[in-house]
Amino acid sequence: MSTKESKTSVCLSPTSLMEKSMKIEGKDVPFGPPPTEYNYRCSQCDCEMLVNEAIIDVEVGIAEFEGRWYEGFMPVLGCPGCNRETMQYAED
Numbered sequence: 001m002s003t004k005e006s007k008t009s010v011c012l013s014p015t016s017l018m019e020k021s022m023k024i025e026g027k028d029v030p031f032g033p034p035p036t037e038y039n040y041r042c043s044q045c046d047c048e049m050l051v052n053e054a055i056i057d058v059e060v061g062i063a064e065f066e067g068r069w070y071e072g073f074m075p076v077l078g079c080p081g082c083n084r085e086t087m088q089y090a091e092d
């Protein structure tokens with residue numbers, strides 16, 4: 001782990017890029033609808049990422065368990081670029 005500051009705000013998320021292209025190509029796949037994905041954006045580096053609903057479900061379950069859940073709750077997730085809990089749901 002390094003604490004030196006980084007000027008690059010490039011956020012590589014090959015997984016979400018792959019999912020994005022699969023989504024486009026997979027328009028007519030006969031395997032049922034693709035899972036819902038939520039657009040997340042980092043408040044620190046503006047990195048954007050698509051988050052599978054399965055991950056959201058888990059986070060919501062934890063929030064419910066801990067009594068933090070409320071109507072319209074969306075969990076804050078860790079940013080792969082910042083390594084901090086700075087990814088927030090971004091409606092667009």
Ligand SMILES: [Zn+2]
Binds near residue numbers: 045047081082083
């Ligand atoms: Zn970030």
